[in-house]
Amino acid sequence: MRRFYLPTLLLMLLGLASGQTSQSYINAELQRLIQAGGQNYANVLLKQAPDQALCSIHRNKLPAEVLGPFIEEQRKSIKYPADGKLLGDWKQGEPIFNTLARGNCFSCHVGSPLNIGGNVGPSLEKYGQRGTSEAIQKYTYEVIYNTWAYFPCTVMYRFGHGGLLKPEEITHVVAYLLDPASDFNTKPALKR
Amino acid sequence: MGRFWRLVGAAVLALFSLVVLAQEEDDPVKEAEKQKKQLLEQSGGILPSDLYVEQGEQLFKTKRGPKNASLEACDFGRGPGKLEGVVGRLPRYFFDTRKVEDLDSRIRSCMIRLQGFQPQEIKRSDVVSIAFYIASLSNEQPVAVRPLMPQEKKLYQLGEQLFYLRAGPRDMGCATCHVSYVGKRAGVLPYSDILKDKRAASHWPAFRYSNDQAWTMADRIRACYSNLSMPAPDFYSEPIIALTLFMNVQASGAQMDLPGFIR
Numbered sequence: 001m002r003r004f005y006l007p008t009l010l011l012m013l014l015g016l017a018s019g020q021t022s023q024s025y026i027n028a029e030l031q032r033l034i035q036a037g038g039q040n041y042a043n044v045l046l047k048q049a050p051d052q053a054l055c056s057i058h059r060n061k062l063p064a065e066v067l068g069p070f071i072e073e074q075r076k077s078i079k080y081p082a083d084g085k086l087l088g089d090w091k092q093g094e095p096i097f098n099t100l101a102r103g104n105c106f107s108c109h110v111g112s113p114l115n116i117g118g119n120v121g122p123s124l125e126k127y128g129q130r131g132t133s134e135a136i137q138k139y140t141y142e143v144i145y146n147t148w149a150y151f152p153c154t155v156m157y158r159f160g161h162g163g164l165l166k167p168e169e170i171t172h173v174v175a176y177l178l179d180p181a182s183d184f185n186t187k188p189a190l191k192r
Numbered sequence: 193m194g195r196f197w198r199l200v201g202a203a204v205l206a207l208f209s210l211v212v213l214a215q216e217e218d219d220p221v222k223e224a225e226k227q228k229k230q231l232l233e234q235s236g237g238i239l240p241s242d243l244y245v246e247q248g249e250q251l252f253k254t255k256r257g258p259k260n261a262s263l264e265a266c267d268f269g270r271g272p273g274k275l276e277g278v279v280g281r282l283p284r285y286f287f288d289t290r291k292v293e294d295l296d297s298r299i300r301s302c303m304i305r306l307q308g309f310q311p312q313e314i315k316r317s318d319v320v321s322i323a324f325y326i327a328s329l330s331n332e333q334p335v336a337v338r339p340l341m342p343q344e345k346k347l348y349q350l351g352e353q354l355f356y357l358r359a360g361p362r363d364m365g366c367a368t369c370h371v372s373y374v375g376k377r378a379g380v381l382p383y384s385d386i387l388k389d390k391r392a393a394s395h396w397p398a399f400r401y402s403n404d405q406a407w408t409m410a411d412r413i414r415a416c417y418s419n420l421s422m423p424a425p426d427f428y429s430e431p432i433i434a435l436t437l438f439m440n441v442q443a444s445g446a447q448m449d450l451p452g453f454i455r
Contacts, residue, residue, distance in 0.1 A: 037425030
């Protein structure tokens, strides 16, 4: 019990500091149930963050009055690479996009010339046709860094926010999608 | 075991010829039916799951453990030794253990109480085989799980909460895939609709012909956690029972297809 106490307290203080009253989803009974699943299981589930709690409470459909502040919080969490460059090296982005244990992007999106894409997310086929303007670079980077800033509670992981990809790695994925020379844009996408 | 591998060979052959000759069905249930029919034809009427059923029956009826007893006196909810249709009524509350138990945990409880096994002595593969045997006696029976006891109502409610819970570095939660994105594919199989499609929970335990594995619902739930790199709840633990209870209530009214045969 003590192990969970400190992080919870810290989260609460953080919530207060940012003027948020964070609602928790996990009550005492649910906590007991989760703990019965074993230490490793409980360690991860009981660390539920306030934004994850909101998605759980509202069953992934946030009501209008929650939506605004929620998106604002998500946007605030986005960190950019030190040099400010959002378009990295597409060749380094390719394995990230196409590896299950890294980006796993192909599992949910059509567009890769290397893997048959899934249809959980929208097709990204020839994504580069959107151009390489600063706005589209920024949008693409931010969607990958924190998807919930644009699609609250969606199934796509918040790659930067969740610590799954570093900012530099995200810039490589952005380049894989946007660079006109990228195989993603020059070769045909594999489809079912 | 020789027969088992011959059967596996038949399964692989069947799969291969299907890939070559026929377009894979889009509906995974229809596809599995097709595979099953073909396997039955090639193996002369025997499915790999029959092997687990056979093994399970032996384990169930043989006197084993420190108490040298069989499991024939085990009460799965319809009285000691009454096995027909019991899978469709689990999880439920049992007065002897004072717990809500699912098929796996009830088998384990009986191995402990009747046969005298220590919990750590119980082999997972034995529990799975016994689950397949009991499942074979519930085939084509209805799912009828209705939480009536306070303990069942409480666990159902917790199972529902757990189903919608998001957590972990990938914001994992059952409902994201199985409610918000049903029918979509991130691999070969589409996300099934656990709230509305009664088939989703009514064919467990099941044999998975794509990788020759015998799975109970607990294995399925644990795999859904592991697929998102989450630690899975322990076997026989309450989170698994709570989720199973929640899902089996959604499946109530379905006719069970047991042991299941799925991709």
